Amino acid sequence: MNLVNQKTRVVGVDISSDFTTYALVDVRGNILAKDEFPTAECPTVASFVNRLCESIVKLVEANGGYETVRSVGVSSPSASFVTGSIEHAANLPWKGIVPLAAMMRDQLGLAVGVANDAHATALGESVYGSAHGMKNYIVIHLGTGLGSCFFSEGREHLGKNGYAGEFGHICMVPEGGRQCGCGHTGCLETYVNNKGIIQTAREMMAASDEPSLMRSLDDLSPRTIVECCEQGDKMAQEVFRYTGKILGWGLANYACIVSPEAIVLTGGIFKAGKWLLEPTQEAFEKHIFHNMQGRVKLLLSTLETSDREVLGASALAWDVEEYSLFK
Numbered sequence: 001m002n003l004v005n006q007k008t009r010v011v012g013v014d015i016s017s018d019f020t021t022y023a024l025v026d027v028r029g030n031i032l033a034k035d036e037f038p039t040a041e042c043p044t045v046a047s048f049v050n051r052l053c054e055s056i057v058k059l060v061e062a063n064g065g066y067e068t069v070r071s072v073g074v075s076s077p078s079a080s081f082v083t084g085s086i087e088h089a090a091n092l093p094w095k096g097i098v099p100l101a102a103m104m105r106d107q108l109g110l111a112v113g114v115a116n117d118a119h120a121t122a123l124g125e126s127v128y129g130s131a132h133g134m135k136n137y138i139v140i141h142l143g144t145g146l147g148s149c150f151f152s153e154g155r156e157h158l159g160k161n162g163y164a165g166e167f168g169h170i171c172m173v174p175e176g177g178r179q180c181g182c183g184h185t186g187c188l189e190t191y192v193n194n195k196g197i198i199q200t201a202r203e204m205m206a207a208s209d210e211p212s213l214m215r216s217l218d219d220l221s222p223r224t225i226v227e228c229c230e231q232g233d234k235m236a237q238e239v240f241r242y243t244g245k246i247l248g249w250g251l252a253n254y255a256c257i258v259s260p261e262a263i264v265l266t267g268g269i270f271k272a273g274k275w276l277l278e279p280t281q282e283a284f285e286k287h288i289f290h291n292m293q294g295r296v297k298l299l300l301s302t303l304e305t306s307d308r309e310v311l312g313a314s315a316l317a318w319d320v321e322e323y324s325l326f327k
């Protein structure tokens with residue numbers, strides 16, 4: 001037994017349109033070191049991979065050394081664990097198919113797993129968060145988009161190409177629905193994501209002459225609409241009631257297919273608290289199949305928002321098969 005060379009750490013990387021964050025994480029989910037750089041500073045894939053790999057090496061060398069690191073997990077929009085690639089990401093600087101796992105593995109000499117952000121978030125909840133110990137559950141991530149991942153008997157269901165769980169694009173309004181970025185209309189996401197909530201507020205203000213604090217906001221956003229709710233603004237409260245109702249219907253449909261023990265809700269929008277959660281829960285219980293009524297928990301993530309993505313990516317790193325050029 002060679003305890004000296006035991007690899008007790010992994011690197012978690014979260015790529016978003018704003019920042020690429022990378023962290024060294026131990027087996028217990030403690031973030032030992034973390035840093036970031038603006039993603040847009042790397043206009044080409046090659047420059048991005050170089051910068052990311054050099055940054056990871058620097059972080060690792062300054063914190064215990066390369067030989068303690070087992071593998072790397074990367075969370076990115078539009079990524080597939082099955083192919084190890086980022087494919088046609090709408091909000092990242094590089095287009096087309098980017099075989100990121102292979103490119104990073106060649107440069108780092110370590111195993112690299114790549115997954116979409118919803119998948120990585122779900123793994124993080126499973127290993128370190130609210131879904132710990134569960135076998136059948138759904139994790140929802142709501143923010144700019146609406147992603148999800150579900151686990152069946154302890155394993156994530158990824159589908160043929162790794163794109164299972166595109167919950168944001170189920171059709172909730174078949175005729176006359178809102179235009180979605182995916183090209184279709186009436187997708188759930190267009191009613192419940194950040195932009196959707198703002199659009200609902202605008203539509204409600206346009207449809208009536210009722211006074212509302214929202215009318216004098218310079219910056220209309222889910223956060224400022226919540227502030228209006230807290231000051232007793234009826235129309236702002238109605239915005240979240242409407243949002244929660246549609247989200248609850250969608251979740252009830254999802255639960256009917258998966259029959260989960262729980263649905264874990266993650267994402268900044270859930271900071272809206274009771275204004276969003278109460279109508280969501282109400283619509284969910286009303287529309288779920290009767291045999292499941294009262295038996296599926298809606299839970300909030302217990303992980304810190306700022307750490308959730310890199311922790312999810314680090315959980316993924318433990319899931320990839322070990323590989324080392326130096327073995």
Ligand SMILES: [Zn+2]
Nearest residue numbers: 169180182187
């Ligand atoms: Zn869509």
